[in-house]
Amino acid sequence: MKVSIIGIGSVGAAVATAVKNTGLVHEIALYDRDNVRSYAAAEDLGHASAFSYDVKITAVNNYRGIRGSDIVVIAAGANQKPGETRTDLLNANAAVISDIVPRVMANVDSKNVTLVIVTNPLDVMVMLAQKISKLPPSRVIGTGTMLDSARLRAILSRQLSVSTQSINAYVLGEHGDSSMINWSSASIGAIDLNTFCRQAKISLPITTRNTIEHRVQNAAYEIIRGRGATWDGIAAAVADLLRCIINDERRILTVSTVAGAGTSALAMSLPRIVGRGGVITTLVPRMTAPEKSALRRSGKIIRKNFDSISG
Numbered sequence: 001m002k003v004s005i006i007g008i009g010s011v012g013a014a015v016a017t018a019v020k021n022t023g024l025v026h027e028i029a030l031y032d033r034d035n036v037r038s039y040a041a042a043e044d045l046g047h048a049s050a051f052s053y054d055v056k057i058t059a060v061n062n063y064r065g066i067r068g069s070d071i072v073v074i075a076a077g078a079n080q081k082p083g084e085t086r087t088d089l090l091n092a093n094a095a096v097i098s099d100i101v102p103r104v105m106a107n108v109d110s111k112n113v114t115l116v117i118v119t120n121p122l123d124v125m126v127m128l129a130q131k132i133s134k135l136p137p138s139r140v141i142g143t144g145t146m147l148d149s150a151r152l153r154a155i156l157s158r159q160l161s162v163s164t165q166s167i168n169a170y171v172l173g174e175h176g177d178s179s180m181i182n183w184s185s186a187s188i189g190a191i192d193l194n195t196f197c198r199q200a201k202i203s204l205p206i207t208t209r210n211t212i213e214h215r216v217q218n219a220a221y222e223i224i225r226g227r228g229a230t231w232d233g234i235a236a237a238v239a240d241l242l243r244c245i246i247n248d249e250r251r252i253l254t255v256s257t258v259a260g261a262g263t264s265a266l267a268m269s270l271p272r273i274v275g276r277g278g279v280i281t282t283l284v285p286r287m288t289a290p291e292k293s294a295l296r297r298s299g300k301i302i303r304k305n306f307d308s309i310s311g
C-alpha cells in the first residue's frame, strides 16, 4: 500500500506521521513544491520509523515519484491566518488544486487511485478536484466534518461524562462556518440523546446546545490563535479515514464527496459508509425542519463559492 502526500506543511507532515503510525502502509511519498521542506520531513520521519514500523518514506522532487500510489492525500495550499475564514482561501487554493490534480492524475492509475482532499475551503476543493480528475465521486473524498464531529464528541464526552467511543453525534454540511449539528440523530450507545439525558439526570437545554455549536464552529479559530495552525486533529482524521478505506472497514464517517451532476452537483458532509471503494453509501439521518433548512443553507453557500471560482 503506497500513500503519497502532496503539501508537506504543518498538516502534511502531521498526516505523514499519523499514517506511518497506522502500520498499514509500506511506502509514503512526500511531495512539496518546497523540496527542502519535504526532504527534511522525510529525513525526520525516516528516523522516527526506526522506533515503530518499517515504512519506506521518500521525498520526491517531481510527480513521477508518486507513481504506484493507491491513495493520494492533498494537503497543500494556504492555511488560515488568525482572523481569516476558510472561505478567504478560496481563490488561492483553487489555483493550488488546479495545479496539483492534473499532475497527480498523469502519474496514477485512475482505475484504482483514491484522492483524499484536506485543503480548505474543503468542500469546494473536493468539487474542483473531482471535476478536474474526472474520477468517480466515490473516490474523491474530503475529510469534511470528520474533525468537526470529533470536536463535538469530545465536548459532549466531558459534558455527559461518557466515552467519546459511545457517542454517535454528527456535524453535517460545510466544513466551515455554516456547519450544523444534527442533534435529532445524536445517540449515546443505542439510546437517543434526550432519553439518555433524562435517564442520566443531565440537563442539555437549547442554550447549552447553542454554546456547544458555537464552540465546535470556532474550535479551529481558537487553535490557530494559540498555535498558529491546526494539525493534530486533522492528521488523526486522515489516518482514521485511510484505515477505514485500506481495511474496508465500512464505518460511517461524515466525509465530503460530490453528489448530483451539472449545476446541482454539490459536495458536503453527510454520514457515509466508507470502505475499500471509497464512499459506498450516503445515509440521510433523521432531521427536524430547522435542521433541514440549516443543511440546505450550508449547501447553498458551498455551491455559491464553487460557482464563484468556476466563472
Ligand code: NAD
Pocket: 006, 007, 008, 009, 010, 011, 012, 031, 032, 033, 034, 037, 075, 076, 077, 078, 079, 080, 089, 093, 096, 099, 100, 117, 118, 119, 120, 121, 122, 143, 144, 147, 175, 229, 230, 231, 234
Ligand atoms: P502550510 O502553509 O504549513 O503548508 C502548506 C504547504 O503546501 C507548504 O509547504 C507549501 O509549500 C505547499 N504548497 C503550496 N502550494 C503548492 C503546490 N502548488 N504544489 C505543492 N505544494 C504546494 O499549511 P498547513 O497548515 O499545512 O495547511 C494546509 C492546508 O490544510 C490549508 O488549506 C489548511 O486550511 C488545510 N487544513 C484543513 C483542515 C481540514 O479539516 N480539512 C484542517 C487543517 C488545515
